[in-house]
Amino acid sequence: MNIIAAIIVLGIIIFIHELGHFVTAKFFKMPVSEFSIGMGPQVYSYDTINTTYSFRAIPLGGFVNIEGMEVDSKVEDGFNSKSPFARLIVLFAGVFMNFLLAFSIIFIMLNVSGKAVQNKEAVIGHILENSNGSKVLLPKDRILSINGVNINSWEDIGKTISGLERKDEIKLVIERKNETKDIDLKLTYEPETKRYILGILPDYHIEKFTFGEALKASFLGLKKIMVDTLDGLKMIISGKVKSEEISGPIGIIKVVGEASKEGIGIVAWLTALLSVNVGILNLLPLPALDGGRIIFVLLELVGIKVNKKTEERIHAAGMMLLFGLFIYISANDIFNLTK
Numbered sequence: 001m002n003i004i005a006a007i008i009v010l011g012i013i014i015f016i017h018e019l020g021h022f023v024t025a026k027f028f029k030m031p032v033s034e035f036s037i038g039m040g041p042q043v044y045s046y047d048t049i050n051t052t053y054s055f056r057a058i059p060l061g062g063f064v065n066i067e068g069m070e071v072d073s074k075v076e077d078g079f080n081s082k083s084p085f086a087r088l089i090v091l092f093a094g095v096f097m098n099f100l101l102a103f104s105i106i107f108i109m110l111n112v113s114g115k116a117v118q119n120k121e122a123v124i125g126h127i128l129e130n131s132n133g134s135k136v137l138l139p140k141d142r143i144l145s146i147n148g149v150n151i152n153s154w155e156d157i158g159k160t161i162s163g164l165e166r167k168d169e170i171k172l173v174i175e176r177k178n179e180t181k182d183i184d185l186k187l188t189y190e191p192e193t194k195r196y197i198l199g200i201l202p203d204y205h206i207e208k209f210t211f212g213e214a215l216k217a218s219f220l221g222l223k224k225i226m227v228d229t230l231d232g233l234k235m236i237i238s239g240k241v242k243s244e245e246i247s248g249p250i251g252i253i254k255v256v257g258e259a260s261k262e263g264i265g266i267v268a269w270l271t272a273l274l275s276v277n278v279g280i281l282n283l284l285p286l287p288a289l290d291g292g293r294i295i296f297v298l299l300e301l302v303g304i305k306v307n308k309k310t311e312e313r314i315h316a317a318g319m320m321l322l323f324g325l326f327i328y329i330s331a332n333d334i335f336n337l338t339k
Contacts, residue, residue, distance in 0.1 A: 006256035007059045011037060013275045014062040020097030021064040021090055028086040029077050031067040038062060071308045084300045091290050098279030102272040107218040109268055114206040122151045123203040131188040131199020142175040154202050161198060225276045287318020
């Protein structure tokens with residue numbers, strides 16, 4: 001089941017990416033001979049007048065075979081015969097769809113889960129298990145005063161405790177089920193922050209996002225994933241991440257499989273994360289990737305036209321390097337799995 005969950009997640013991400021290339025190629029009337037999910041020999045195919053839709057044996061990867069990308073191709077309306085603008089849109093569409101998928105998942109998750117809104121009143125929502133307060137306080141208790149100082153809001157609790165003598169007992173007056181109770185307890189020392197705390201968390205309730213709030217929060221969530229992904233790439237390039245810590249498709253299958261045990265929410269979030277990763281990786285200005293091809297189109301847009309044969313040789317060399325990198329990372333994944 002874990003492998004099936006991983007294949008479904010990766011399949012969705014790949015399908016969405018290739019769908020972007022496919023739809024925009026069709027929009028600009030470029031001939032598409034095949035739209036395939038997976039690599040290797042065909043397992044199933046459906047032929048139409050213009051395009052073959054297929055599933056292939058290895059459920060990793062996929063492609064859209066747009067006619068006219070070959071050097072000296074004479075195909076009518078082929079890729080290379082179109083304007084630089086049209087080619088740029090087709091090349092970028094796959095990455096855009098990956099970002100759109102991630103944004104859509106975040107938007108749906110936020111609308112399903114809602115937002116946690118803190119109760120501004122001094123009402124306890126949770127007590128830390130290892131705190132002294134866990135023995136005498138209960139959720140929904142309302143703190144009325146601390147050492148004789150009136151508490152009117154949750155913020156008043158922190159302000160009052162910060163001025164207390166740490167080792168002495170403090171006197172709380174609380175309201176519990178409409179009854180007032182006096183409670184004596186000592187603050188709890190927290191080694192990580194080197195602070196004395198009461199050991200309580202505020203009460204909160206769940207509210208639905210408005211449409212505008214959900215849009216804004218989704219954009220911020222997408223932006224954070226992008227920034228984190230780019231930071232990760234910087235660490236890899238700078239050597240701060242060891243090569244054996246880098247995972248490829250096999251490692252991703254393991255991670256998605258384990259996440260599937262935690263429920264659909266974790267899998268959905270991981271799908272958004274991986275979709276952004278796939279989009280950004282494809283956008284890197286490396287030969288054979290979408291980003292590498294985009295570089296040549298951008299050069300053409302500013303009047304610098306590179307010989308097509310030279311460009312294809314560069315992409316072919318890049319493909320060989322990427323294939324070698326794929327083998328290395330996959331071997332690394334297998335080694336990590338056998339540890």
